[in-house]
Amino acid sequence: MTSYGNGNGRGNERGKGDGNVGGVNLPALRGHNAALVLDLLRSAGEAGISRLELAERTGLTPQAVSKITARLRAEGLAAEAGRRASTGGKPRTVLRLVPEAGHAVGLHLDRDALTAVLVDLTGAVVAERRAPLAFAEGADAVVDAAAGAVRGLLGAGPRGMVPPGVGVALPGPLDHARGVLRRVTGFPAWDGFPLRDALAARLGLPVAVDKDTNAAALGMALAGAAESFAYLHLGTGLGAGLVLGGSLHRGARTGAGEFGHQVLRLDGPPCACGDRGCVEALCLAAVAAGDLAEAARVLGTAAGNLVGLLDIDRVLLGGRTVFAAGDLFVRGVGAVVAERVRRGGGAEVSVAPAPGGERAVAEGAAQLILAPLFGRAPQPFGTLGD
Amino acid sequence: MTSYGNGNGRGNERGKGDGNVGGVNLPALRGHNAALVLDLLRSAGEAGISRLELAERTGLTPQAVSKITARLRAEGLAAEAGRRASTGGKPRTVLRLVPEAGHAVGLHLDRDALTAVLVDLTGAVVAERRAPLAFAEGADAVVDAAAGAVRGLLGAGPRGMVPPGVGVALPGPLDHARGVLRRVTGFPAWDGFPLRDALAARLGLPVAVDKDTNAAALGMALAGAAESFAYLHLGTGLGAGLVLGGSLHRGARTGAGEFGHQVLRLDGPPCACGDRGCVEALCLAAVAAGDLAEAARVLGTAAGNLVGLLDIDRVLLGGRTVFAAGDLFVRGVGAVVAERVRRGGGAEVSVAPAPGGERAVAEGAAQLILAPLFGRAPQPFGTLGD
DNA sequence: TGCACTTTGGCAACACCGTTGCTTAAGTGG
DNA sequence: CCACTTAAGCAACGGTGTTGCCAAAGTGCA
Numbered sequence: 001m002t003s004y005g006n007g008n009g010r011g012n013e014r015g016k017g018d019g020n021v022g023g024v025n026l027p028a029l030r031g032h033n034a035a036l037v038l039d040l041l042r043s044a045g046e047a048g049i050s051r052l053e054l055a056e057r058t059g060l061t062p063q064a065v066s067k068i069t070a071r072l073r074a075e076g077l078a079a080e081a082g083r084r085a086s087t088g089g090k091p092r093t094v095l096r097l098v099p100e101a102g103h104a105v106g107l108h109l110d111r112d113a114l115t116a117v118l119v120d121l122t123g124a125v126v127a128e129r130r131a132p133l134a135f136a137e138g139a140d141a142v143v144d145a146a147a148g149a150v151r152g153l154l155g156a157g158p159r160g161m162v163p164p165g166v167g168v169a170l171p172g173p174l175d176h177a178r179g180v181l182r183r184v185t186g187f188p189a190w191d192g193f194p195l196r197d198a199l200a201a202r203l204g205l206p207v208a209v210d211k212d213t214n215a216a217a218l219g220m221a222l223a224g225a226a227e228s229f230a231y232l233h234l235g236t237g238l239g240a241g242l243v244l245g246g247s248l249h250r251g252a253r254t255g256a257g258e259f260g261h262q263v264l265r266l267d268g269p270p271c272a273c274g275d276r277g278c279v280e281a282l283c284l285a286a287v288a289a290g291d292l293a294e295a296a297r298v299l300g301t302a303a304g305n306l307v308g309l310l311d312i313d314r315v316l317l318g319g320r321t322v323f324a325a326g327d328l329f330v331r332g333v334g335a336v337v338a339e340r341v342r343r344g345g346g347a348e349v350s351v352a353p354a355p356g357g358e359r360a361v362a363e364g365a366a367q368l369i370l371a372p373l374f375g376r377a378p379q380p381f382g383t384l385g386d
Numbered sequence: 387m388t389s390y391g392n393g394n395g396r397g398n399e400r401g402k403g404d405g406n407v408g409g410v411n412l413p414a415l416r417g418h419n420a421a422l423v424l425d426l427l428r429s430a431g432e433a434g435i436s437r438l439e440l441a442e443r444t445g446l447t448p449q450a451v452s453k454i455t456a457r458l459r460a461e462g463l464a465a466e467a468g469r470r471a472s473t474g475g476k477p478r479t480v481l482r483l484v485p486e487a488g489h490a491v492g493l494h495l496d497r498d499a500l501t502a503v504l505v506d507l508t509g510a511v512v513a514e515r516r517a518p519l520a521f522a523e524g525a526d527a528v529v530d531a532a533a534g535a536v537r538g539l540l541g542a543g544p545r546g547m548v549p550p551g552v553g554v555a556l557p558g559p560l561d562h563a564r565g566v567l568r569r570v571t572g573f574p575a576w577d578g579f580p581l582r583d584a585l586a587a588r589l590g591l592p593v594a595v596d597k598d599t600n601a602a603a604l605g606m607a608l609a610g611a612a613e614s615f616a617y618l619h620l621g622t623g624l625g626a627g628l629v630l631g632g633s634l635h636r637g638a639r640t641g642a643g644e645f646g647h648q649v650l651r652l653d654g655p656p657c658a659c660g661d662r663g664c665v666e667a668l669c670l671a672a673v674a675a676g677d678l679a680e681a682a683r684v685l686g687t688a689a690g691n692l693v694g695l696l697d698i699d700r701v702l703l704g705g706r707t708v709f710a711a712g713d714l715f716v717r718g719v720g721a722v723v724a725e726r727v728r729r730g731g732g733a734e735v736s737v738a739p740a741p742g743g744e745r746a747v748a749e750g751a752a753q754l755i756l757a758p759l760f761g762r763a764p765q766p767f768g769t770l771g772d
Numbered sequence: 773t774g775c776a777c778t779t780t781g782g783c784a785a786c787a788c789c790g791t792t793g794c795t796t797a798a799g800t801g802g
Numbered sequence: 803c804c805a806c807t808t809a810a811g812c813a814a815c816g817g818t819g820t821t822g823c824c825a826a827a828g829t830g831c832a
Binding site for chain 2: 787790792800
């Protein structure tokens with residue numbers, strides 16, 4: 001695959017916090033429109049999409065789309081793939097993303113295990129590695145293990161393939177912009193560890209770091225889950241990833257999605273966080289007591305709060321505790337949310353199990369690298385019109 | 387004032403829901419950069435800003451800024467206003483927004499009163515009207531009153547001034563995109579009333595409609611309140627307006643900001659909405675009981691939930707109940723939020739009274755019209771870089 | 773089979789965007 | 803008074819999407 005990124009690299013490189021507000025020059029414009037087309041090709045999947053459909057969807061003229069797709073084909077990112085049936089004239093030529101044109105590695109670091117995946121440009125998993133992990137052994141040991149997994153994975157990929165980067169997802173508060181960990185509960189040694197730079201130096205590849213729930217939500221967003229949704233993860237803790245209007249909401253300090261310590265029962269039982277009546281405490285207490293229906297009701301009420309506050313379309317449930325209980329959580333949460341939406345008179349909100357299963361976080365981590373190519377991550381431009 | 391909007395009007399007009407994802411052509415690019423410069427001029431206020439500062443802030447070259455500002459000056463939107471002190475060479479020429487180059491009307495319809503303001507391009511109030519109102523008298527009567535207020539206001543403005551539009555803010559769920567009311571609590575006759583089109587037809591002016599809390603939050607965002615903040619309004623009810631990453635978050639159905647019916651005490655006392663333990667019920671009950679400290683604690687806990695979930699920088703408190711209690715709410719909410727942020731290890735979150743007082747909603751409503759000129763409302767483009 | 777018609781998509785010329793290179797304007801400081 | 807510095811405009815340029823036109827590749831009717 002050839003050069004990604006903003007055209008020839010002129011213009012609009014931006015330092016952090018220098019107050020640049022986003023002036024757009026021609027190379028940036030070209031990059032944006034190309035990313036847009038690439039994203040439409042991606043979401044069209046194997047079915048493909050024709051030049052004229054691209055023109056309709058983007059609002060550009062067919063001729064502009066022809067130029068853009070010609071460049072993408074020259075770069076090897078897109079290819080023609082058959083034709084549609086004629087509707088009385090020349091049949092439309094179908095274009096498709098070339099999956100092998102690019103790859104990325106997604107790394108999911110959890111307290112006790114590591115999952116690494118190699119995905120192609122469409123996000124499909126090409127190879128996978130799992131290994132035990134121990135946060136307790138300290139940062140160096142974990143970086144070692146991660147680097148080893150990535151190297152192994154790259155060996156499994158196509159010959160000569162150079163992935164554009166490695167996306168890493170892990171629990172706990174961290175700084176996505178700088179790639180620095182803030183606190184990993186129970187492992188104070190990790191505090192302030194510059195994971196991104198450490199891993200990037202070790203691998204010689206660009207690295208992006210994000211919270212596990214954010215990565216999972218990003219992956220689901222790119223898989224077309226919904227325009228706006230929340231991914232709720234119930235495992236050893238309770239967290240959330242928020243996608244609002246098509247893009248991941250991290251907040252200024254990557255702190256968004258702190259869902260578990262929402263106070264749901266004012267002056268309720270104490271939580272490990274020091275507050276009282278947090279959803280996480282209530283929900284996990286119910287799970288521990290074997291009352292899964294109550295756990296689902298608690299989670300559903302908190303989800304209802306979130307749905308009402310943000311006006312989202314969908315709630316996706318994941319995490320070991322959820323998957324272990326079959327559809328009990330989905331139905332329980334769904335019932336509470338539906339009741340609330342009914343009272344509020346809003347449109348229906350679907351509650352569903354999160355797609356991707358246990359691998360969702362690692363796949364989402366890979367999308368930390370791929371998403372920018374499709375104009376989806378720091379959203380080089382927003383949506384026009386309206 | 388001359389033509390606003392996207393350059394010559396070619397390209398990228400976008401129907402609703404046609405799936406247009408935001409392709410950008412040259413006129414749109416020009417419009418975006420012009421809006422960006424205009425926004426910087428606006429936020430610079432009377433102090434003004436030089437061409438080179440504009441270039442630094444936008445990331446464009448000085449020459450591009452010169453061209454853009456030349457066009458803005460030719461259109462009468464900007465003007466030179468003195469020079470800065472020299473730093474060893476030619477002193478910078480200061481540019482300023484011309485306030486009289488454009489106006490907008492903001493209309494705040496409340497259950498019992500109407501507030502209308504005429505603002506200039508900087509958002510400063512030029513004229514104001516207040517009148518009693520009765521939602522109970524039905525839609526036609528309210529439209530009559532609103533149209534009368536707007537006409538009166540336009541008479542008070544500069545001679546020959548034609549405002550580009552009227553922004554209307556009112557309580558209750560509604561559809562911002564279509565300008566249709568959904569439910570006005572206690573006034574079923576309003577259900578489904580197409581307020582935007584009715585008022586636009588009556589006035590012969592474009593009209594935009596939004597929730598009162600959204601309008602207020604938009605106004606504060608443009609006034610530079612913060613990148614991300616929540617405006618909490620405690621009056622006869624409890625609502626919120628959310629600004630995330632510089633732009634107003636409405637949700638797909640203008641339903642975001644449903645803050646009052648967040649469940650804060652699971653299985654708590656029943657609320658009028660049919661649920662139990664809603665913040666609004668708890669908070670207003672405490673107010674009714676004269677226990678304002680408890681009301682502030684309840685509100686603070688709910689605000690803390692919101693701060694944690696969205697990772698916002700600031701909480702602004704407004705509404706009659708808040709203003710009536712002096713700084714009691716600000717301090718009470720501030721204490722709870724600060725404690726929570728301290729535990730979470732996040733950056734400090736400021737809690738402050740909302741600026742603008744009782745007129746904030748009407749001023750924000752006017753910004754529904756002005757904000758698009760500065761690229762701030764449906765954010766024609768997002769932020770580049772990073 | 774042939775021909776009119778429809779639809780797709782490329783080629784060439786074009787208008788216009790921001791950029792580059794250079795010049796002029798307007799100050800400071802020795 | 804003059805060298806130096808900084809700001810801002812003019813002219814030429816590369817490259818964007820657009821427009822006008824034409825070739826390609828089908829359908830459908832005579």
